[in-house]
Amino acid sequence: MKVSPAQAQTLGVRVAHPISSRTDLTLPYPAQIVIPNPQQWVVSAPVAGMVANLSVARGDRVTSGQLLVTLESPSFVSLQREYLQAFAQDVLNAQQLKRNTELFQGNAVPLRVLETSQAEARQASFAVAERRQMLRLSGLPEEAILRLTGEAAITATLSVAAPQPATVVEIVVSPGQRVEQSAPLVKLARLSSLWAEIAIPASSIRAIRPGARVEIDGYATAGQVVLVSETTDAATQTILVRAEVPNNGELRPGQTAAVRISFLSSNESAWEVPYSTLVRRGDKTSVFVAIEGGFRLVPVTLLAEDQDHVVVSGAITDKDEVAVSGITALRGILLRLGAE
Numbered sequence: 001m002k003v004s005p006a007q008a009q010t011l012g013v014r015v016a017h018p019i020s021s022r023t024d025l026t027l028p029y030p031a032q033i034v035i036p037n038p039q040q041w042v043v044s045a046p047v048a049g050m051v052a053n054l055s056v057a058r059g060d061r062v063t064s065g066q067l068l069v070t071l072e073s074p075s076f077v078s079l080q081r082e083y084l085q086a087f088a089q090d091v092l093n094a095q096q097l098k099r100n101t102e103l104f105q106g107n108a109v110p111l112r113v114l115e116t117s118q119a120e121a122r123q124a125s126f127a128v129a130e131r132r133q134m135l136r137l138s139g140l141p142e143e144a145i146l147r148l149t150g151e152a153a154i155t156a157t158l159s160v161a162a163p164q165p166a167t168v169v170e171i172v173v174s175p176g177q178r179v180e181q182s183a184p185l186v187k188l189a190r191l192s193s194l195w196a197e198i199a200i201p202a203s204s205i206r207a208i209r210p211g212a213r214v215e216i217d218g219y220a221t222a223g224q225v226v227l228v229s230e231t232t233d234a235a236t237q238t239i240l241v242r243a244e245v246p247n248n249g250e251l252r253p254g255q256t257a258a259v260r261i262s263f264l265s266s267n268e269s270a271w272e273v274p275y276s277t278l279v280r281r282g283d284k285t286s287v288f289v290a291i292e293g294g295f296r297l298v299p300v301t302l303l304a305e306d307q308d309h310v311v312v313s314g315a316i317t318d319k320d321e322v323a324v325s326g327i328t329a330l331r332g333i334l335l336r337l338g339a340e
Helices: 005-010 074-105 111-137 142-151 202-207 327-337
Strands: 014-016 029-034 040-044 049-054 067-072 157-161 166-171 184-189 193-201 213-216 223-228 238-246 256-261 271-274 279-281 284-291 294-305 309-314 322-325
Touching: 049 074, 067 184, 074 111, 074 142, 111 142, 193 202, 193 256, 202 238, 202 294, 213 238, 238 256, 271 322, 284 309, 322 327
Parallel strands: none
Antiparallel strands: 014 322, 029 193, 029 256, 040 184, 049 067, 067 157, 166 184, 193 238, 213 223, 213 256, 223 238, 271 309, 279 284, 284 294, 284 322, 294 309
């Protein structure tokens, strides 16, 4: 397409050189740092009772088995009593079975009596196993169950401990509060890795794939894309991209950050140009490149964009001059020539 310098000036056409972009990274996108769902859990009340004491606060790091909450619970007293009753019945039935076995061997009792004693002994053993399991579920450790069995020392106080090393992210209860069984007490999380959730414009999503490297501005450790959502937010026309990032303590849940995502195409050249440079025709994108005596339309691949700049790849270099204004006039000339 021939356009003289005088015509270009009249049409308001201005040109600029493409700027070499970081070959394999997008423009920065805002991201929200969140805790991965599989790394969060809630410690609940094993029995109904009253919160007597809190041993941790929000933000504390806890180790496995560390005390979190102390409960006072009549229900816990009942569990211990029922276990001791079942244990005593089991001992009694075992003794009865032993006597009936000896009597049966001496032909003093019929087989029916022995079989009844065997069935009662089995049922008593099942009851003890059930009550012991209930105590374990309430948080009572095995050594405490053995001590209860030997000493019959029933207590109304129950300690709730951390199941594994974690960070306290929320305290749900307060001292003096009464809670039901399974009511949440403390929310814990592992922060060894975090998610960066990024809203990418739908028009820029083609360049992003699962496994792509993700760099967070001001943070040395790179992460990688673990999800490119298959749905688009109708209100914002953006697509959720989720990256998993190892955390050395510098990242904190709830903060916002700027991230750049790898195109996974490091062998291609990428160029940053003003947004006004683009010529869109359906799903195809081009730019006007200055040549001797005019301009030619050069197809490019859109890699990333924001409201001011875009990153493209294609048959252009930083020596070329691309039109950054007067685009409508140049398209009009092409239409008249039937070249578009």
